[in-house]
Amino acid sequence: xxxxxxxxxxxxxxxxxSSETGIWSWITTVDHKRxxxxxxxxxxxxxxxxxxxALILRIxxxxxxxxxxxxxxxxAMFTMHGTTxxxxxxxxxxxxxxxxxxxxxxxxxxxxxPRLNALSFWIFIFGGAFLYSTFIFGTAGAPEGGYxxxxxxxxxxxxxxGWFGYQPNAGMKYSPGTAMDYWAIxxxxxxxxxxxxxFNFITTIINMRTEGMRFMRxxxxxxxxxxxxxxxxxxxxxxxxxxxxxxxxxxFGTTFFLTEGGGDPILWQHLFWLxxxxxxxxxxxxxxxxxxxxLPTFSRKPLFGYAAIVFAGFxxxxxxxxxxxxxxxxxxxSPVAQAGFGLSTMVxxxxxxxxxFNWLGTIWGGKLKxxxxxLFSLGFIGMFVIGGLSGVTHSIVPADTQQTDTYYVVAHFxxxxxxxxxxxxxxxxxxxFPKVWGKMYNESLGKIHFWLxxxxxxxxFGPMHWLxxxxxxxxxxxxxxxxNLQFWNIVVTVGAFIIALSIIVFMINxxxxxxxGEKAPFDPWDARTLEWTIPSPTPVWNFSTAxxxxxxxxxxxxxxxxDEEGRAVKREEADQILLELExxxxxxxxxxxxxxxxxxxxxxxSGLPFLGYAVIYKSIPLALIGTVLxxxxxxxxxxxPLEEEIHIDSDE
Amino acid sequence: xSSSHSYPHEPTGVETRKLGMWVFLSTEILFFGTLITTFMxxxxxxxxxxxxxxxxxxxxxxxxxxxxxxxxLTMVLAHNALEANDQEKTRVWLLATAMLGAVFxxxxxxxxxxxxxxxxxxxxxIFSSSFYVLTGFHGLHVFIGVVLLLAxxxxxxxxxxxxxxxxxxxxxxxxxxxxxxIVWIVLFTVVxxx
Numbered sequence: 001x002x003x004x005x006x007x008x009x010x011x012x013x014x015x016x017x018s019s020e021t022g023i024w025s026w027i028t029t030v031d032h033k034r035x036x037x038x039x040x041x042x043x044x045x046x047x048x049x050x051x052x053x054a055l056i057l058r059i060x061x062x063x064x065x066x067x068x069x070x071x072x073x074x075x076a077m078f079t080m081h082g083t084t085x086x087x088x089x090x091x092x093x094x095x096x097x098x099x100x101x102x103x104x105x106x107x108x109x110x111x112x113x114p115r116l117n118a119l120s121f122w123i124f125i126f127g128g129a130f131l132y133s134t135f136i137f138g139t140a141g142a143p144e145g146g147y148x149x150x151x152x153x154x155x156x157x158x159x160x161x162g163w164f165g166y167q168p169n170a171g172m173k174y175s176p177g178t179a180m181d182y183w184a185i186x187x188x189x190x191x192x193x194x195x196x197x198x199f200n201f202i203t204t205i206i207n208m209r210t211e212g213m214r215f216m217r218x219x220x221x222x223x224x225x226x227x228x229x230x231x232x233x234x235x236x237x238x239x240x241x242x243x244x245x246x247x248x249x250x251x252f253g254t255t256f257f258l259t260e261g262g263g264d265p266i267l268w269q270h271l272f273w274l275x276x277x278x279x280x281x282x283x284x285x286x287x288x289x290x291x292x293x294x295l296p297t298f299s300r301k302p303l304f305g306y307a308a309i310v311f312a313g314f315x316x317x318x319x320x321x322x323x324x325x326x327x328x329x330x331x332x333x334s335p336v337a338q339a340g341f342g343l344s345t346m347v348x349x350x351x352x353x354x355x356x357f358n359w360l361g362t363i364w365g366g367k368l369k370x371x372x373x374x375l376f377s378l379g380f381i382g383m384f385v386i387g388g389l390s391g392v393t394h395s396i397v398p399a400d401t402q403q404t405d406t407y408y409v410v411a412h413f414x415x416x417x418x419x420x421x422x423x424x425x426x427x428x429x430x431x432x433f434p435k436v437w438g439k440m441y442n443e444s445l446g447k448i449h450f451w452l453x454x455x456x457x458x459x460x461f462g463p464m465h466w467l468x469x470x471x472x473x474x475x476x477x478x479x480x481x482x483x484n485l486q487f488w489n490i491v492v493t494v495g496a497f498i499i500a501l502s503i504i505v506f507m508i509n510x511x512x513x514x515x516x517g518e519k520a521p522f523d524p525w526d527a528r529t530l531e532w533t534i535p536s537p538t539p540v541w542n543f544s545t546a547x548x549x550x551x552x553x554x555x556x557x558x559x560x561x562x563d564e565e566g567r568a569v570k571r572e573e574a575d576q577i578l579l580e581l582e583x584x585x586x587x588x589x590x591x592x593x594x595x596x597x598x599x600x601x602x603x604x605x606s607g608l609p610f611l612g613y614a615v616i617y618k619s620i621p622l623a624l625i626g627t628v629l630x631x632x633x634x635x636x637x638x639x640x641p642l643e644e645e646i647h648i649d650s651d652e
Numbered sequence: 653x654s655s656s657h658s659y660p661h662e663p664t665g666v667e668t669r670k671l672g673m674w675v676f677l678s679t680e681i682l683f684f685g686t687l688i689t690t691f692m693x694x695x696x697x698x699x700x701x702x703x704x705x706x707x708x709x710x711x712x713x714x715x716x717x718x719x720x721x722x723x724x725l726t727m728v729l730a731h732n733a734l735e736a737n738d739q740e741k742t743r744v745w746l747l748a749t750a751m752l753g754a755v756f757x758x759x760x761x762x763x764x765x766x767x768x769x770x771x772x773x774x775x776x777x778i779f780s781s782s783f784y785v786l787t788g789f790h791g792l793h794v795f796i797g798v799v800l801l802l803a804x805x806x807x808x809x810x811x812x813x814x815x816x817x818x819x820x821x822x823x824x825x826x827x828x829x830x831x832x833x834i835v836w837i838v839l840f841t842v843v844x845x846x
Contacts, residue, residue: 112668112671112672113668113669113672195679198675198679199672199675199676199679200672202675203668203671203672203675206663206664206671207662207663207664207666207668207671208662208668209663213663233675233678233679233682234678234679234682236679237679237680237682237683237685237686238682238686240683241683241686241687241690242686244785244789245690245785248774248781248785252774252775253774253775254774254775254778254781254785255775255778255781256690256778256781256782261775261777261778262694262697262698262699262700262777262778263694263778264693267690267693271686271690634803635803638803638807639807
C-alpha cells in the first residue's frame with residue numbers, strides 16, 4: 001500500500017494551495033494531465049458554440065432570400081464561427097493532446113515548466129472569455145455609406161470583419177464600434193497563450209526526454225508536437241505585431257493599413273497569411289501525429305517509413321512559411337510572385353503525399369482491427385486526400401482566381417480542417433480515452449458516431465464544391481431564388497444537422513462510458529509507445545521510475561520478437577512483464593518530487609483581459625487593475641519556492 | 653524494461669530554464685523582425701510631413717545608446733561576481749545594471765517628449781507611427797528588463813542570497829538583458845543612422 005502525504009508547507013508570502021480534490025485543486029493545478037483535461041473540455045465547449053454558430057448560418061442559407069438573420073448578424077456569426085473553431089476549438093484541443101501525452105510519450109514526469117503550462121491554459125480561458133464578452137459589451141455600428149442597419153441586436157454585436165480581418169474592411173471606418181477591437185485584442189491574448197505553450201513544449205521535448213529516448217526514437221505524435229511548436233513560435237509573433245498595428249489604427253488614429261494615410265492594406269494580408277498559412281499546419285499536424293500512432297497500433301505493424309514521416313512533417317512545417325501568398329492571388333501581387341507561390345504550393349503537396357503513402361504502406365498487409373479510433377483514422381486519410389487535392393487546384397492561379405471567395409474554397413478547407421484535423425482529433429479522443437479515464441468507451445456508440453459524422457460531413461461539405469463552382473459566393477447572407485442554388489443548400493443544411501446529431505452521440509458515449517464503462521486494462525490496444533506502459537488512469541506521478549528506452553517502439557519490442565519472415569511473435573515472458581509493469585506503476589518505490597500547485601498562474605492571467613478592456617475603452621483605472629494583477633502574479637510567482645516533495649511512504 | 657532513478661534528465665546538458673529562454677528569444681527575433689521590416693517598408697515610402705531627421709539629436713541618442721551598452725558590461729560583472737560567490741558585489745552590479753537601464757528609458761521618454769513638442773507625433777505620418785511602435789516596443793522590453801533586474805536584486809537581499817541555479821536566476825535575466833541590448837544596436841543603426 002502507498003499513500004501520498006500532503007506536501008509540507010514552506011513559508012511564502014502566500015500560503016501554498018494544498019487541496020488535492022475539489023475545484024481549488026483544479027484551479028491551482030500544474031499537473032500536465034489535469035491541464036490537458038481542462039484544455040480538452042474548454043475546447044470542446046467552444047467547439048459546441050462554434051458548431052451552434054455554424055447551424056445558425058446554415059438555417060439562414062437553407063432558403064433563398066431568407067430573413068432568419070440580418071446581414072449584420074450573419075457577418076458576426078461567420079466571423080465568430082471561424083475565429084472560434086480555429087483559435088478556441090481546434091488549437092486548444094490539440095493543446096489538450098500535447099499536454100496530456102507529450103510528457104508520457106517521452107517518459108517525463110511533467111513538462112519543463114509546469115506553472116507556465118498552467119499560465120498558458122488560464123490565458124487561453126481568459127482570452128476566450130474576453131473575446132466572447134463582445135456579445136455583452138461590444139458594439140458594431142453601421143459603416144459609412146453601407147446599407148447595414150444602424151441598430152443591431154446582441155447577436156450582431158460581435159466581431160464582423162471575418163476571421164482574417166481584412167483591411168480596411170476591419171478598420172474603424174467600415175467596422176465601427178468596439179466589436180473588431182475585441183477580436184484583435186482577443187486574438188492577441190490567445191496568441192500569448194499559444195506562444196507560452198510553444199516554448200514549453202519545445203523545451204520539454206529537447207530537455208525532458210528520458211534516458212535512451214533519442215530524437216529518432218520519439219513517437220511520431222511527439223515529433224508533430226515539436227513541429228507545431230516551432231510553427232507557433234515563429235508564426236505567432238508576426239500576427240501579434242500585425243494585430244498591434246490594427247489596434248493602433250483603430251484606437252490611436254495611425255494608418256498602418258489605411259491607404260488614406262500612406263499605409264498598405266496588402267501589408268496586412270501579407271502579415272496575416274504569413275501567420276495564417278503556417279496556422280493551417282498548426283491545425284493539421286497534430287492530427288497527422290495522432291493518426292500515425294493509431295494506424296500502426298490497429299494494423300499491428302510498425303509505422304511504414306518512420307523517418308520519412310518525421311522529415312515530411314518538418315518539410316511541411318518549413319515550406320509552410322513559403323506559400324502564404326496563394327491566399328492572395330486575387331489581390332495585387334505581381335505575376336512573378338503568383339507563379340512563385342503557385343509553384344511552392346505544388347511543392348508542399350509532395351511531403352504531404354509522402355505521408356499519405358506512408359500511412360497506406362502502414363495499413364497494407366496489416367491485420368486491421370476496425371474499431372472506432374481506426375475508423376476515424378481511415379476516414380481522416382480519405383477525407384484529407386479529397387481536401388488536399390482540391391487544395392492543390394488552388395496552386396493554378398487562373399483557376400484560383402475563379403474559385404476565390406466561393407463555396408469551393410469553403411468546401412476545400414473544411415475537408416482539410418474538419419475531415420482532416422477534427423477526424424484525427426476524434427480518433428485520438430477514442431484512442432486515449434482508456435488511458436485518461438481508466439474506462440473503455442462504448443464501441444457501438446463510437447461506430448454510430450463515426451458513420452453519422454462521415455455521412456453528415458460529406459453531405460455538408462461535398463455539395464459546397466458544386467455550389468462554389470456554380471458561383472455561390474462566400475460570406476453573403478442571401479442568394480436569389482433564380483440562381484437555382486436551393487437544392488444543394490438544403491442538402492448542406494441537412495448534413496450540418498446530421499453532424500450535430502453525431503456530436504450528441506459522441507457526448508452520450510463520453511458521459512456514459514466515463515461513469516459506467518468497463519474498467520480499462522493499462523494496455524488495451526497492445527500498443528507501442530510509453531504511455532501504455534503505465535496504469536490507466538495515469539497515476540499522478542506518471543512513471544514510478546524513469547523508463548530507459550532502447551529502440552524505437554521499445555514497448556512493442558518488449559512484448560514481441562520477430563520470426564524469420566519478419567512477423568511479430570509474442571514473447572513468452574510478455575504477460576509476466578506486463579503484470580510487473582502494472583504492479584510497479586501503481587507502487588512507486590522512491591520519493592517522488594512533483595511540482596506544487598500554485599495560485600499565481602490564474603492571478604497573472606486574469607490581468608490580461610483588464611489590460612485588453614483598458615485599451616478598448618482607453619481607461620486608466622482598468623489598466624491599473626490589470627497591471628496590479630500582473631505584478632501580484634509575477635511577484636508571487638517569482639518568490640514562491642519552486643518544488644516541494646510529495647512524500648510517498650510505504651506503510652505495510 | 654529497465655529503469656533508472658535519474659529525474660530530471662537533461663539530455664542536452666543545457667539547463668532547462670536557460671534553454672526555455674533561448675527559445676523565447678528566438679521568438680523575439682520574429683517580433684522585432686516583423687516590426688523592423690514594416691518600418692523599413694514605410695521608411696522607403698513617399699510620405700508627407702516630418703521625418704526623423706528633422707527632429708532627432710544624434711549625439712543625445714548616441715550617449716543613451718552607449719549607456720545601454722554599458723549596462724551589458726555591468727550585467728557581465730554581476731555574473732562574474734556571482735560566480736565568485738561575492739553576494740555583495742553581485743547586488744551592486746545588478747543595481748547598476750538596472751539603473752543604467754532606467755537612465756536609458758528616461759532618455760527615451762525625454763526624446764519622445766521632445767519629438768512631440770516639435771510636432772513629430774504618433775499620427776503625424778506613416779513613418780512616425782512605425783517609428784513610435786518600433787522603438788516603443790523595444791522600450792517596453794527594457795522596462796520589463798529593469799523590473800526583472802530589480803526583482804533579482806530584491807531576491808538577493810534575502811538571507812540565502814542569489815544562486816546560479818533555481819527559478820528566477822541571474823543567468824536567465826542576463827540572457828534577456830543582453831538580447832534587448834543587441835536589438836537596440838540594430839534599431840539604432842536602422843532607425844537613426846541609415
